[in-house]
Amino acid sequence: MVEKKGQALNERSLLLLKSLIERYIHDGQPVGSRVLSKDPALNLSPATIRNVMADLEDLGLIHSPHTSAGRVPTVSGYRLFVDSLLTVKPLEISELNLIQSSLVAKHDINQSIGVASKLLSDLTRMTGVVTLPKRELVSLRHIEFLPLSNTRVLVILVTNEQEVHNKIIHTSREFSPSELQQISNYINTMYSGRSLAAVKKAVIEELKVAQERMNQAMLDVVQMAKLALDQDENSEDCVISGETNLMGFSELSDIDRLKQLFDAFSQKHNVIHLLDQCLNAEGVQIFIGEESGYQPFNHCSLVTSSYSIDDEVVGVLAVIGPTRMAYEKVIPFVELTAKLLGAALNPKTLAP
């Protein structure tokens, strides 16, 4: 038995680990050999179980808070569990219906995002986050310039049927309403239908050409377009709901830890940065405890999934909760919500 240390685990050890973690997730208390011995799937005596547990502890998969206290999973233990041991549980019909009906209802983008975030938090009783669709990836439908006072111009940017942005830019000189009209006409005919990223790229290209050719009219157009497309920094990039749900969990009941967590939620940019990493990965991705690399989430897990509009990944959503969460339910739930949110945002699937 001692020689086995560090070697691959056999079937029985894995089954035992699975059983232990399931039990711990359910009860929230360190699991001892006695309770596990009653699991009919194992059918082992407490003594044998203790031997196996000692092996698992040597491998760093479980850990004993103190001598007389059963075992709890470590991060590595959870990792192994979600990667290869987990039996995902199909969603209940009622939940499925709720998600479907909530997201299908007529909403603009922001409302849909809000609904999704609230669904995530309400149904899991944890915290839900949804990032807004990356602006560069949606396409330009229509742009409009309205003169305000002096050199200030209001830009209205319609990205698809549902979504309208507005912002104020400061131009280098004063433009007349008809000039502005001309400029927007030009941009609309040239670029509408293309993605904002593509438009931005094209505009920068045009800028060079216009400068070379000393084409003032063209220069006005592209400079204006550039100003209009430049990112606004302080835009709210994600919607978080159900923060207070996390206050109920005993593993997060430490007030300092909670403060860090809630500070993180109100800062947002760190959360966004973390989620942005998932933009590339398709499907569900999980961060357990310190795996997120973000200290306030050390005692939390994130179950994330990117979501796509028309097969293009545009955003990420996630459920945040204590490491001890019902992964087998949360994972399929996050997966489905991502899928349905993507569908709900797709202009093609919307009634005109």
Next chain:
Amino acid sequence: MVEKKGQALNERSLLLLKSLIERYIHDGQPVGSRVLSKDPALNLSPATIRNVMADLEDLGLIHSPHTSAGRVPTVSGYRLFVDSLLTVKPLEISELNLIQSSLVAKHDINQSIGVASKLLSDLTRMTGVVTLPKRELVSLRHIEFLPLSNTRVLVILVTNEQEVHNKIIHTSREFSPSELQQISNYINTMYSGRSLAAVKKAVIEELKVAQERMNQAMLDVVQMAKLALDQDENSEDCVISGETNLMGFSELSDIDRLKQLFDAFSQKHNVIHLLDQCLNAEGVQIFIGEESGYQPFNHCSLVTSSYSIDDEVVGVLAVIGPTRMAYEKVIPFVELTAKLLGAALNPKTLAP
């Protein structure tokens, strides 16, 4: 002494109450007769102080957590304190400068509100709230309609130089761009410069007239205007910052209480409703403990002030913290912030 019960308090008792509350606010622990006897302003023996404290307790101004524990102020005690005993402390120059410079900087309305809220929370190390200016009270500068698909129309509403709203409305029939142009021209010439409330009233009046005279063109105009002006329900009406600051206070360290408090913050509408009550009152208003009548705030105090643009009250700001807060500093601070926020939002004081 016994006959005095229920009668007006003499000078000395009030001075003692003041001293006691100041001490309690400073230390956060029940104040006993021994410590108060060392206050040179009182110059009384512990025994005498105990007698006076017994009177104050009979009057419900202070309260003893248990037999051997000094006294703490009750809500009535705090009330008397802030109403008649408090010596407000002038702001420090550095704070004054910070507020001034932060608010004077060029911002649009939303940014100014955010800055004010953050100032309130940062400088008090408690929670800051600022309601957005009541929309009815600002005046219409410009309105514009852009056709989207079918019967959907994008409304751009410019209320003053800094502020732009946009929303989508559904019209009864399809309008051509030129029709929309005509309609907006008409509304702009007729109503711009008037307050939104006045415009709304006038529109409803016109609606009747147009219906009577069967004037279809006019009917189109006013119906469109009405749709454009109707309130959007789910608009975010206030900005809260520094929620997590409240996690540091021992009197709020109960996790259930905190949960209630944070739920209240994320719901917002109850907070807004509470603050709306202060719209009528000029100057600083204070709610201590249960006085707010809103259960989650039972262990908190609110120091509120309305703020005005051009002598017209348009919104409210507040600091929320534990009942045991440094009122003498918070009050002048809230007062000043309200004044400077109002000035910062006044278009007349802004550079064109």
Next chain:
DNA sequence: GTTAGCACTCTGCTTTATAGAGTGCTAATA
């Protein structure tokens, strides 16, 4: 009216005792 003195009460902390849970090790068993 004010104050010193004193018995009394209540908290908060430390100490001690006890029951219970769970372990690791050893020796017996299949």
Next chain:
DNA sequence: TATTAGCACTCTATAAAGCAGAGTGCTAAC
């Protein structure tokens, strides 16, 4: 050789007991 029963041991959690300290209310003296 793998499994199991048995047992001494460790650690926690909880309650009970003891004790110092803070503060009070009351009485009697000033």
